[in-house]
Amino acid sequence: MNAPDPVDSSDTASATPVTLEEAAERYTNRELSWLSFNRRVLAESENEAYPLLERLRFLSISASNLDEFTMVRIAGLEGQMTRGIDTHAIDGRTPRQQLTAIRDQVLTLEERQQRSLQTLRALLAAEGILIAETDQLDDEQMAWAEGYFTTDILPLITPQAIDPSHPFPFVQTMGLGLIFRLKRGKRKADLMEMVLIPSGAPRFVRVPGDKAVYIAIEKLVTRFAGLLFPGFKILGDGVFRVLRDSDIEVEEEAEDLVRYFRTAIQRRRRGRAVLLELDEECDEKAEALLREQFDVDAAMIVKTDGMLGLRNLDAICDEPRPDLKFPPFSPRYPERILEHDGDCFSAIREKDLVIHHPFESFDVVVDFLAQAANDPNVVSIKQTLYRAGDQSPVIAALVEAAQNGKAVTAVVELKARFDEERNIRWASELERAGVQVIYGFTELKTHAKVSLVVRREEDGYRTYCHFGTGNYHPVNAKIYTDLSYFTADPALGRDAARLFNFVTGYIEPERLEALAISPGGIREKLYDLIDAEIEAARAGRPSGIWVKLNAITNRGMIDKLYEASAAGVEIRMVVRGICSLKAGVPGLSENIHVKSIIGRFLEHGRIWAFANGKALPSRQAKVYITSADAMSRNLDRRVEVMVPIINKTVHDQVLGQVMLANILDIDQSWELHPDGQYERMQPVSGDDEDAESFNCHRYFMSNPSLSGRGQALEADAVPRLRLSGCMGNPTDLPADGEARS
Structure with a gap:
């Protein structure tokens, strides 16, 4: 799961001034919300529906998350106290007050982790996997251990x-x-x-x-x-x-x-x-x-009668016991690219394409760059790199492209936490191969995920782009759910070139045609889109906002969503991790529904959808994917990109398949209540006592994507989804494929 971020007092910036008492009523503390998220992760280690080794893996993830939270967030708050910084958090707490609350919850969380391990050790032992003490070894085993x-x-x-x-x-x-x-x-x-x-x-x-x-x-x-x-x-x-x-x-x-x-x-x-x-x-x-x-500090000394360093338990999860793991899953390679004999450029030129990782293979991203590296008609490649992993085929493709005489530019972000050393190594390798390596800004992180390939074709030069919500990391792409959007749209290509010019040459993008770029631009664009929904609701027209994020902590964005709720805009949010927004509070956010999905895969893609005059979901909706969460760091101190989804099929996939399935999911979802507590959702039976809960990951594993299915698969081969009642179970759409509420 994702590492926490350093302490960031700028998330306290507000469009609506409030007293400390009002702040506590309007917002949830960021640190306590993160701890709540990690409790949900830990709860999966207690989920009896999961195979035992997968439960052990969730325990390891929870422990790893807590380690990073301690090394970054707790350390940051202690640093504020040491330096005499008394900045109030979004909920009005001082650093000292936050630390007091955090320490109590950290101790409780560690105790629960030890109880989970104790339970799992007993269950695994019954299945023939023993996490042993030395006194449990027999004479033969002890002799081997001594040797x-x-x-x-x-x-x-x-x-x-x-x-x-x-x-x-x-x-x-x-x-x-x-x-x-x-x-x-x-x-x-x-x-x-x-x-x-x-x-x-x-x-x-x-x-x-x-x-x-x-x-x-x-x-x-x-x-x-x-x-x-x-x-x-x-x-x-x-x-x-x-x-x-x-x-x-x-x-x-x-x-x-x-x-x-x-x-x-x-x-x-x-x-x-x-x-x-x-x-x-x-x-x-x-x-x-x-x-x-x-x-x-005495409060941060933990004594346990269990095991230290539970993050290392993931090594035991590699034991070859498929009966104790999730059924194996192989990502689908999009049929539409195969129909073009594997030629990514031909498929993209025909029509935009979105790849939904990990359900569709990251190999498409690698093949896109590898083909560019070896295509004699490709003139230049520009690429952002935030996290690329240890054995990176993306780096290999860029090296090969440079060796083949292409003009290759790589923006390598050195400030990717805990990947700094690896990124320095990649930058050196790229430079040795002849790649022009740029390190971006000192004060800003370049977090946008963009590839730009310029290709010489019969009618002139054509620009092909990849925009991602996740990193160019082949291992993460098997675990994280992200979107990779490929397009040859000229306007998006021109805007992507302006983005690279901004990072490499400090040339601020002006007169953008389609993209919104942070710092600043994404916030302004989202405010305008939310204001349009507010205006529609006040005028009695259909309105609504759907949003999928990893975190929301920025006070200004939260206040804008509160304003929309007060105007009558129905807002549905899928926020996996930190959520400083309070949902369902009368007089504040009664029209905002928030849930968190924690399951086999880590939800990571970011999507915004706006009704635009017709009830969601519909083809009239304005849909965007982005690399940015609703946090001050993403909106104000990072280079981020938000991309409009215009192509009809891709629009249908992102809104009517990916976003809607996340909203409909019950099996892996936790609902946020007005008191700030999360509760695991239960199946909605309605009139059908045998109704099953819906699992969006199972749906994605079982069905091809709309934009990648190709001509060989008929349109009705992909089960469509629709809303049934308020939050009911999904059913197939009618034959015309139109999403209806």
Whole structure:
């Protein structure tokens, strides 16, 4: 799931001035909303309808999310307190008040994670997968474990004495370590020794045998510590883990971004400690030493009788037990491109196309760039890169294009958190191949996902564009639900060129024909579109807004939606994560319905739809996809793009298939109530007692997309959806395919 963002006081900017008391009534605290989101993720580990290893994976994701929240958000709030910054959050809380509320919920969440692990360990053991303690190993397994410790672990670890001549060693963020209190012979003073687990060592070791037995590496180090400290008596021990401040602040005067980030990454690894985790049985003297050395606020020291570092449980999820995982799923390659013999440019030239990941293959994006790299008629390629992954076919295509003599420009964003080091490496590789690498702005992140390919054709040069709601990351594209929009529309091509000119040459785009670009432009465009719906509602005409986002925290945007609700505009929102907007509050937001979808895939695409004079959904609606969430960082401090969807088939797919299916989903949905709490939705039975709940991911896995289906699949081969009542179950549309309310 997505990492949290650094503390951002600009989300407090408001179009409607309010008192602190009113703020608490109008808005939900961003940090507490995020914790609520992570509770929903954790709830999937408790979902008995899911296979066991998938439940374990959700537990790992929840723990990873909480780690990043601590390293970024909690660290940021503590930094505000240290610097004396007393900026109020959107709900009126000071940094200190936020930290008090956050710490209580973090402790509760960690306790619930441990309970979930305890439950899953028992259920997995019954299925032949044991996450073992050393005393659960039989004699043969113990003999193997001792041999493994001697040959594979001992060479990796280094005991470090802690005394006046051996200063306390540095422990990197997310570092896992053990501390031992030892005594030797008649020596009066105890000796403290620390053993840090190398980050490259496997956290869980699988014991050979038909039964899957996993044991954590720290358990082996504790069990066989006598081999590490021969001649010493072990008086006590403990396992610990530390999280550090991991945010990187970019200084505006930084002259060389690459050099700055190389240095900043090193500083991040040595950031101040934010959280210290200890096992419940930690030796008292060892614990006192750790508390003193890490200098962590006492409220952020967590002791547990369970396991530390639950994020590493994902390694066990790779156990080859298909019976304990979701049924395998292979993404569809769009039939329409296959009908053009795999020629992406021919298919796009015929008609716009949208690829719905992960249900449709990311290979289309790769093939688009690979074909451009090898097409003698392609003159130039321009590409934004925010996150590209470790083994990136996108990078390989750009390198090949440059080697083939194309003019290739890559905008590499160094400020992509936790991907900075990888992006520096990619930038160096691209530059060596002859790609013109641009690092964008010092003060802005380039978050827009855009490819631009210029091709020489019989009637002149033609521009082909790809606009995405997600990153050019092949692994994420198998997990995240995103939209990839391909078009040869000349106006969109000209606007995309203006976008690149803005990033590479500081030439601010003027007289845009179709796109809206942040900073500034997306907010203004959305305000205009919302105002049009407000005007329609006040005039008694059909109105409505549908929106799908990952997060909404910007006060101005929330206030504008409150204004629309007060005017009578019905607003349906699918917000996966943070939602500072309060839904269904009488006199404030009674016409706003919000839900969150948490399921097999991570909802990531961003869509806005406006009724435009006819009840949603309809072909008259104005529909947009965007790389931006409704957050101040996206609207004001990032280069983002919002794209209008005009083509009839693509419009039908984005609105009447993707957006509508998200609204109709019940099986994976949580409804936001006026008190700020979420409740898992239940099937709507109506007059049919046997009615089934609708799962949008299952629908997308089972059916081809409208724009990618090709001529071989008849129009009625794709089940269409419609609204039944207010929030009822989906049924097929009539043969004419018109979406009706």
